[in-house]
Amino acid sequence: MDFNLDYLVRDNIRNLAPYSTARHEFSGEASVMLDANENAIGSPVTLDINGQQELLNRYPDPVQTKLKQRISEIKGMPVEHIFTGNGSDEAIDVLIRIFCEPGFDNIITLPPTYGMYGVAAAINNIKVKEVPLNAGFQMDIQAIADAVDEYTKILFICSPNNPSGNSINRQDIEIILNNFDGIVVVDEAYINYARQKTWSLQLTDHPNLVVLQTLSKAWGLAALRLGLAFASKEIIHLMNNVKYPYNINIATQELALQGLQNVDQVNAWTRDCIEQRGWLEKELQQLPFTQKVYPSDANFLLVKMTGANAIFSYLQQKGIIVRNRSSVPGCADCLRITVGTVEENKALMKTLKDYQG
Numbered sequence: 001m002d003f004n005l006d007y008l009v010r011d012n013i014r015n016l017a018p019y020s021t022a023r024h025e026f027s028g029e030a031s032v033m034l035d036a037n038e039n040a041i042g043s044p045v046t047l048d049i050n051g052q053q054e055l056l057n058r059y060p061d062p063v064q065t066k067l068k069q070r071i072s073e074i075k076g077m078p079v080e081h082i083f084t085g086n087g088s089d090e091a092i093d094v095l096i097r098i099f100c101e102p103g104f105d106n107i108i109t110l111p112p113t114y115g116m117y118g119v120a121a122a123i124n125n126i127k128v129k130e131v132p133l134n135a136g137f138q139m140d141i142q143a144i145a146d147a148v149d150e151y152t153k154i155l156f157i158c159s160p161n162n163p164s165g166n167s168i169n170r171q172d173i174e175i176i177l178n179n180f181d182g183i184v185v186v187d188e189a190y191i192n193y194a195r196q197k198t199w200s201l202q203l204t205d206h207p208n209l210v211v212l213q214t215l216s217k218a219w220g221l222a223a224l225r226l227g228l229a230f231a232s233k234e235i236i237h238l239m240n241n242v243k244y245p246y247n248i249n250i251a252t253q254e255l256a257l258q259g260l261q262n263v264d265q266v267n268a269w270t271r272d273c274i275e276q277r278g279w280l281e282k283e284l285q286q287l288p289f290t291q292k293v294y295p296s297d298a299n300f301l302l303v304k305m306t307g308a309n310a311i312f313s314y315l316q317q318k319g320i321i322v323r324n325r326s327s328v329p330g331c332a333d334c335l336r337i338t339v340g341t342v343e344e345n346k347a348l349m350k351t352l353k354d355y356q357g
Contacts, residue, residue, distance in 0.1 A: 003181060003207045005234055008153055013098050018241035021062055033058065049254045060250035063240070067253050070260045071228065080233040081203060083240065086247055088189060088212045088227030092156075093120045094242050095210060095229075099153040099183055100126045107154040108147055110139060112163055112328045114187060117156040127151075132329055137164040137294070139172045145179070154183045159199075160190040163325045163336045165296030167196045177206045183235075185210045192218030192270050193277075194297035200230040207232050217299060218270050221259050224252045273299050277339045283349045284337075289357070291333070300338045308333040310357050318351050 006014065021036065034040075036059050043057035061067075068079045075082075085091040100107065102125035109117045111130050118128045129147045134140050144155070155176060159168035177184050186199045188211055200211040210231040216222035226248065229239065277296060284293050284303055289311070291304040302325065305311055312324040312335055323336040339345065 005207065005232075008099050008182060009238065010098065010101055013238065013242060016241055019245050021059075021245055047251055047254065050258070054250070054254065056250065058250075059246050060248060060253055062245050064248050064253055067248070067257055067260075070257055074260060074263065075200065075230070077200065077203075077230060078233075081230055081236055083229040083231070083236050083243075084248055085227045085229065085243065087216070087225040088187065088214050088229075089116050089120070090243065090247065091210075091212055091227050091229040091239070092116055092185075093123070094239050095154060095183065095185060096120050096124050096126055098238050098242055100124060102126060105151045105153045106149075107156060108144060108152060109156050110144075110158070110161075112137075112161075112325070112330045113156070113158045114162045114189075130329075133161070133164070135330075137161060137166050137330070138169055139176070141172055141175055144176065148180065148182075152180075152182055154185060155180055156185045156187065158187040158189075159196075160188075160194050160297040162189065162298065163300075163323070163328065163331060163334070164294055164302050165190075165298045165300060166294065167194050167297045170196060173199070177209060181208070183208055183210060185212060187212040189214045189217055190298035192266075193274060193299050196297070203230060203232060207234075210235060215256060215259065218273075219259060219266055220269065221256060224256055224259075226252055226256050273339050276342065276345055277301065280337070280339055280345050280349075283345075284352075287352055289355070300336055302331065302334050302336050304332075304334050306333065307357050308335050311335065311352070311355060314355055314357065315348075315351065320348055320351055322348075 038059060039057045043055045045056050047054040047056060064084050067084060068082050071082055072079045083091060106127035106129050107121050108129045108131055110133050121128045131140060131143045131147050157168055157173060160166060161168060173186065188198055191198050191213060198211065199209060203209055210229055213228045215224065215226045281293050281301055284290050284301065289306040291306060294302040308326050309324065312322065315322055325331040325334045325336050
């Protein structure tokens, strides 16, 4: 495939003169900052960072230098291949704005899948072509090929998939990367729980590949809303041009840096979660109303149940919240259940065993 990135980019984005601050143009440690019209006197709020009180009267680093350097160390990837966003949702929105002309272009999604791809497209007036996964929640390569037209700019693949939990066949993704001349986004929000390797290791082989990850799942930092994108330096450059100048606030940057020092702890939690996932799967399979527990490479299980809607309501009445996916194509009578703590999982199972529906 002869990939042409310049052809895919919208004309106005290609010609965009991005907003630039004085701090974009400065490197080093400044002693006097008189460039951004901040309140130089102080702030009514301070942030405790490793015992140091950080004032909040200054704008955060617009390019997240220290944060990206730490991510680079962990991922073994150059900084120029890393984008940090306000959750993965920002990266999804930015990619659509870069490559899709409102009212003309389209994206392809593979339902059942993460809903924000379609929402971001709708906000940007971009048509969504849905090509359902097959009964095994794998891609239908021929159906995808049939759906692609000259206005198809992005294909979103969630792997491990949400809500089904399975990883998408690597050979199938490889076929798409080698034959689709648009952008292929592989969303790896749950990759820490999977047996497959991350696709970020293949960036140099596939110039049309963008890999999304997040600190909201295995890293336990959902409250910070920090998403990651890995791609060629040319695509990352475009994403940085389009994002808002100070998109990651200083609290998120500093707290994420703290969290990223605890790799061993996160790995231990991930192993515990996978172990609990196996326990929960076995327990759920023994319930008389469970029809199927789908194999999962994520931190949740998709469970097909007789009377799923009634069971969902029953759990809510007992103060247990799960996700009802019964209205999602391909997930009739299915609940998506996140793997909780040992105590939460036991409480869930006790409640389900008491169900008299």
